[in-house]
Amino acid sequence: MEAPPDNNVLWARSLHFTHRDGSPALGGVSLGVRESEILAVSGPRGSGKTTLLHCLSGLVPAQHGEVWFNSMPVHTMGPAARERLRRNRFGWIDPVPVLVPELNVWENAALPLMLRGTSRRRAKAAAMEWLERLDVGDRAHSRPHELTQAERQRVCITRALAPAPSILFADEPTAPLHRADRAHVLRTLTTAARSHGITVVLATHEAETAALADRKVELLDGRRVNTVHLPPVVEPEGPGENEPEGQAESQGTACSLSV
Known part of the structure; x- marks a missing residue:
């Protein structure tokens, strides 16, 4: 069993x-995944993003493969x-x-x-500090049923950030939010992660959300996708036999491969 590279806080092999x-x-x-990264x-719905986060976080053990956190083998740990x-x-x-209905927001x-x-x-x-950052500090003493869906999601994000975790796993964290709220919440989330040295693994099918990350891994049908840029095809000089004048050009192509 080979230990992961020293510069990776989280490492998985052949899951x-x-x-x-x-x-x-x-x-x-x-x-x-490097520390503080x-x-x-990314990938379409059903591509395996949520399952990957579940396996990386130890929520669900992978059936085959290895997961390491700071050189600790998560895949050999018991429940x-x-x-x-x-x-x-x-x-x-x-x-x-999902919030505990018997507790108020700050609890x-x-x-x-x-x-x-x-x-x-x-x-x-600690909770109040993050509730204020996410613009729900004024709801600190409210019960979950008194909140909107977007407010409840902000409380859940606060709950994840307040303990200053080493790694934050975020599965489509802005899904319940209106488009106008998404930018602010994502900016708060990414700024907090960078300022506190929190590593974030973010699952998303939205290109604008993935663009905020330092690096992107794309999944398709449960496999990583690499985009391979092929060299341009050089056409013979002059038009083809059945091709109008001016249509013969050199064009590059790209294809996506699951590996």
Whole structure:
């Protein structure tokens, strides 16, 4: 078993995963994520983005392959060890906001910190700081059912950022937001990650969201896609036999390959 490169905080090799119905989700995906990097995992719906994030975070163990976090083999950990890792070192944002209905907004945002043993006072201070940054500080004492869908998602993003995780996994984090809100939330998320040295693995099918990342990995049908630019095709001088004058040109082509 080969340890990952030292400059990668997260590293995966040849991940395979098949759903219970037999449909393949990942077909041998390998990647490395550098510390403090924002990596976008892009691709159409159903390409395997969510499954990849689940395997990288230890939420679901890959059926074959390896996942390493800071030279720790996540793929050999038991369920309890993976749960501790997610609670203490990882943050997660789902595309659908889920909050604890019995808790108010700041309590929901501070919950991961309090589960770690942070005092209620310190946990509230950290949560309030991020609620203010995400423009929901005035809803701190509201209950989840009193919030709009967009407000609930902002609270979920706060909950993920407040504990200052080593890695933040964000699965379509702006899906519930109106287009006008997306830019502000994404800017806050990426600025916070860079200023706090948080590594982000972001799943998205939107090109404008992927453009905010430092690097992009594209999936198609559970495999990484590499775009190969082929050399231009040089046509003979002069028009072809059945080609009008002026139509013969040298053109380059590009194709996408799943590897």
